[in-house]
Amino acid sequence: MSGSGSTGPEPGGPTEVDARRLRCPAPVLRAAAASRTLPPGSLLRVRATDPAAAVDLPAWARMRGHALVSVERGEDDVVVLVRLAG
Amino acid sequence: MRDVEPSDAPTRAVLDVAGHAPLRPRARAALLEALDQGWADPRRLYAEARQARLLLDGAREAIAAAVGARTEEVDLFGTHTAALHAAVRAVARGRRRHGADVVVGAVERAAVHAAAAFVAGRGDGAVRTVPVDGSGRVDPDAFVARVGTGTALAALQHANGEVGTLQPVGVVHEAVRRHGVPLLVDAGASLGHVEVGPAWDLLAADAGDWGAPPLGVLVTRAGVRRSPDWPEDEDRWSPGGVAVPLALAAAVALQDAAADRVRADRHRRALVDVVRARVAAEVPDVAVVGDPDDRLPHVVTFSCLYVDGEALVTRLDRLGLGVGSGSACTSSALEPSHVLAAMGVLTHGNVRVSLPVDVRAEDVHRLCDVLPAVVAQVRTDAGAAGL
Incomplete structure (x- = not known):
């Protein structure tokens, strides 16, 4: 999987993963791929439109030991912020 | 030439029979027998029709006995979905003076959620959904806290058919009854598999789940206030009734399952x-x-x-x-x-x-x-x- 959906970390800001318009389980795959490139403690922000992502991204974080910082549900998308495990 | 079965052909096994279990042999035999003996219209007055009526009443009596109810409390529907819809609609209509709020567990079947939204929306009420924990179980206190003076009906499944978790219907039923609110228990995943018990005012179930052709069952305790919101029919609670052979197969399969x-x-x-x-x-x-x-x-x-x-x-x-x-x-x-x-x-x-x-x-x-x-x-x- 290419890393085209994520952008490098801005100084101090979270790494962004754009998983909009991707169907399950692709948003979680994108998030997991991006997390592999980052040091422990990094912030990862994933934006998705698939209805399953609002459940599956937090579930992925829990199964992987990452800390769930926030889940913001918008009109037709969800933004999940995760702090990666050490 | 004789066909030779390829030795590597996989043996098939369906491990997904919820709501559509394979027909039990005794249910199949009863179904075939009833197609011969119970084909006539049970509403008519000649011998063949009376025979069909006898079979139908016998089926309802057997189902009633299996759940600890009286024969006249049992109504049969074409599908489990239709039974759930009718239960919610008729009770909401019968209790409309109390309000149009419906309390439901978050993991009820889609038909319950849809019917609750339907009657609440119609009566300017609200659907109060009770969340579940990580195992899929509602908290009894959280459930009862949502029941109030404007509640027409509460619905809590006996067990969840997707994940298997049993719900605390006993304690919820006792508390909800103190509010005078009837509890609909969907036993569509339970009846025929586990003891369902007496903690319900309305009980819904699906013959397809216990090894008969699918058929909706609804048992309503005498004293539960309900009123049809559909046209008059001789079969008041289930307009048109069901095919007699299907009712008989459902009853025989349930007895078989219990044994x-x-x-x-x-x-x-x-x-x-x-x-x-x-x-x-x-x-x-x-x-x-x-x-x-x-x-x-x-x-x-x-x-x-x-x-x-x-x-x-x-x-x-x-x-x-x-x-x-x-x-x-x-x-x-x-x-x-x-x-x-x-x-x-x-x-x-x-x-x-x-x-x-x-x-x-x-x-x-x-x-x-x-x-x-x-x-x-x-x-x-x-x-x-x-x-």
Whole structure:
């Protein structure tokens, strides 16, 4: 999987993963791929439109030991912020 | 020339029989017998019609006896969905002076949620949905706290058919009754498999789940206030009634299930324990969900991280194994299972298993044997290996 959906970390800001318009389980795959490139403690922000992502991204974080910082549900998308495990 | 069975043809096993169990032999025999003996219209007045009426009343009597009710409290519907809709509609109509609020558990069947929204919307009421914990169970106190003076009806399933978790219907029924609010208990996944008990005011069930052709059952305790919101019919609660042979098959299958329940429970409960233990131990990154102990004997569900549920179901089918899934990509709707979502567990890569009463142990072991490699292959195909 290419890393085209994520952008490098801005100084101090979270790494962004754009998983909009991707169907399950692709948003979680994108998030997991991006997390592999980052040091422990990094912030990862994933934006998705698939209805399953609002459940599956937090579930992925829990199964992987990452800390769930926030889940913001918008009109037709969800933004999940995760702090990666050490 | 004689056809030779290829020796590598997979033996097929359907491990997904919730709501559509294979016909029990005794139910099949009763169905065929009733097609000959009970074909006439039970509403008419000649001998053949009276014979059909006798069979129909006998079926209702047997179903009533199985759930500890009276014959006149049993109504039959074409489907379980129709039974649930009728229950919610008729009680909401009968109790409209109290209000139009409906209290429901978050993991009720879609038909209950839809009917609750329908009657609440019509009467300017609200649907009060009670959340569940990670095992899929509602908190009794949280449930009862949502019941109030404007509540027309409360609905709590006996057990969840997707994940197997039993609900606290006994304590909820007792508390809800103190408010004078009737409790609809959907036993569509339980009746025929476990003792359902007396903690309900309306009980709904599905003959398709216990080895008859699908048929909706609704039992309404005398004293529950209800009123039809549909046109008058001789069959007041189920307009048009149901086919007599289907009713007889449902009753015979339920008696058969009751007689076989202890054996079927022991047999399947042990095999579900095998699935729970082996999947958790042998498949990496998997969540086996639902209550491990306080559960239906035959239901187990798990979700595999990074896995496309449709690919998983399709590959297992090719290996001769029929399983269900609550993943969004396996349904025509884009939404994943509302049960898994309410529990907060992974919805993708989901496999849902409901074992038939005569499931062969080797088929369950075969599922466990092939799963690690199948999951690994689907993950590799998705580029998820090593994530």
